Amino acid sequence: NAGVTQTPKFQVLKTGQSMTLQCAQDMNHNSMYWYRQDPGMGLRLIYYSASEGTTDKGEVPNGYNVSRLNKREFSLRLESAAPSQTSVYFCASSPTSGTGTNPPPQHFGDGTRLSIL
C-alpha cells in the first residue's frame, strides 16, 4: 500500500552540487508530476510526464531536468544547485493526464526537503 514513494526525505547540498530526486509509484498510473512547495505559496509544477516516454515543462522548469525511466519511476535532477532551489519537492501521479471532462485526482508522495547552502 505504498502509493507514491520519494527518496531521499531530506538533503542538504552546497551551491553548485548536483543531485537527483527519485520518485516511484506502484499504482500503475500513466502520468507523473514534480512540484515544488515554497513558504506562503501553493505548489508549482516543475515538469510532468503524461505517459511513459514523454515529459513536458510545467510552470517553473528552469534549473531542472527530468527522466521518466519507466512507467513506475520519474526522477528530477538539479544539475547545479542554487539557493533559490531550496524547497520541498513533491512527486505526484494520476491514472491519466486527465484532459477532457473527467480529470482524475493526483496522488502525492511525502516530499523531499532540500536545502541548498
Added chain:
Amino acid sequence: GEDVEQSLFLSVREGDSSVINCTYTDSSSTYLYWYKQEPGAGLQLLTYIFSNMDMKQDQRLTVLLNKKDKHLSLRIADTQTGDSAIYFCAESFPWGGYNKLIFGAGTRLAVHP
C-alpha cells in the same frame, strides 16, 4: 492569469464547524479540489467537485461552489484535533496535453480545546 487565493489561518474550537474559503479566477475550471497536508507529509485528496455542481457532501465535509462569484468553500462539521492541518484549494483545467492544477497557498487550520 490563473490565481487561487485562500486566507492563511483559521482557528476553531473542537466540536465547532470550520469553514475554509477559496476564490479562483479562471472561469474555464473543470474541477475544484480540496487537499489536506499534515506536518511532514504530502498532500492528501479530501474531496473534489465538478464545476457544474453547487454542493457536494461527504460525511463531515461539505463543499459549496458559487461559480458566478468563483468562490469555493469547505465546511468541516464537528471539527476534531485531528483535523489540524493545512488545507489547499486547487482548480483544474485543460492545458496543453494535461489537466493543469493551480493551488492556493493553503489555509492553516488550528483546532483548540
